[in-house]
Amino acid sequence: MLRLGVNIDHVATVRNARGTPWPDPLRAAQIAEAAGADGITAHLREDRRHITDADIDNLVAHLRLPLNLEMAATAEMQAIALRHRPHAVCLVPEKREERTTEGGLDVAKDEARLADYIAPLREAGSRVSLFIGHEPRQIEAAARIGAAVVELHTGAYCDFDTEGRIAERDAELEGLKRGAELAHELGLEVHAGHGLTFDTVGPIAIMPQIKELNIGHFLISEALFTGLGEAIREMRRRMDLARSLD
Numbered sequence: 001m002l003r004l005g006v007n008i009d010h011v012a013t014v015r016n017a018r019g020t021p022w023p024d025p026l027r028a029a030q031i032a033e034a035a036g037a038d039g040i041t042a043h044l045r046e047d048r049r050h051i052t053d054a055d056i057d058n059l060v061a062h063l064r065l066p067l068n069l070e071m072a073a074t075a076e077m078q079a080i081a082l083r084h085r086p087h088a089v090c091l092v093p094e095k096r097e098e099r100t101t102e103g104g105l106d107v108a109k110d111e112a113r114l115a116d117y118i119a120p121l122r123e124a125g126s127r128v129s130l131f132i133g134h135e136p137r138q139i140e141a142a143a144r145i146g147a148a149v150v151e152l153h154t155g156a157y158c159d160f161d162t163e164g165r166i167a168e169r170d171a172e173l174e175g176l177k178r179g180a181e182l183a184h185e186l187g188l189e190v191h192a193g194h195g196l197t198f199d200t201v202g203p204i205a206i207m208p209q210i211k212e213l214n215i216g217h218f219l220i221s222e223a224l225f226t227g228l229g230e231a232i233r234e235m236r237r238r239m240d241l242a243r244s245l246d
């Protein structure tokens with residue numbers, strides 16, 4: 001079965017626009033659970049632009065679904081993850097000035113440091129996931145350092161689709177397909193995510209090696225019009241439909 005992880009970061013973005021206690025990311029997570037989500041993803045950015053430390057405390061204390069904590073590979077974040085021991089830790093590249101996560105982690109360039117960095121997280125019982133592009137050298141490096149999971153960055157595929165750049169979109173999709181195959185062959189669990197929408201989820205969900213999709217911004221956007229539960233149920237329906245065609 002293809003799992004759906006719901007990313008609740010942008011519930012916090014709306015809350016932080018006013019400094020009120022609402023909308024509450026934990027309440028969103030509880031609605032996601034009731035709507036059939038398999039997990040919750042939250043990205044504790046170094047600049048705390050959306051999810052805060054208190055949100056992570058609250059999620060860890062009250063969430064029943066597995067928590068996938070996205071974070072940069074810094075000493076501060078490692079200490080937070082070791083304190084909470086979430087189900088999964090997904091390491092992502094972060095640039096303070098970026099609007100959203102640009103590209104994947106350069107595991108190949110930072111292999112020795114990342115191998116040391118993930119060792120205590122693994123020992124603490126968290127599944128370590130690396131958010132990477134589909135380039136073979138990144139996937140091979142992820143396997144060498146002992147990550148359990150790679151999450152393939154679908155952002156470029158989604159952006160090309162939105163911009164109507166069909167040839168580039170299809171080339172990116174082919175790269176993701178080959179990346180998923182290679183990662184699976186190397187014994188990595190394969191996840192995918194970033195920028196996925198109702199229109200772009202099908203060609204990703206159909207890839208049989210992919211076990212989990214993490215989707216946030218579009219679901220929170222759609223929730224403004226249909227409610228979060230309905231947005232999640234429709235996404236699940238489209239994922240299941242694509243899988244049934246495989």
Ligand SMILES: CC(=O)[C@@H](O)[C@H](O)COP(=O)(O)O
Nearest residue numbers: 009043070092099100101194
């Ligand atoms: C790593 C990733 O894809 C998500 O965390 C996504 O980036 C949501 O957070 P931002 O919108 O802050 O990038």
Ligand SMILES: NCC(=O)COP(=O)(O)O
Nearest residue numbers: 007193194195214216217
């Ligand atoms: N890792 C990807 C994620 O959690 C969700 O990304 P997005 O759907 O908010 O772009």
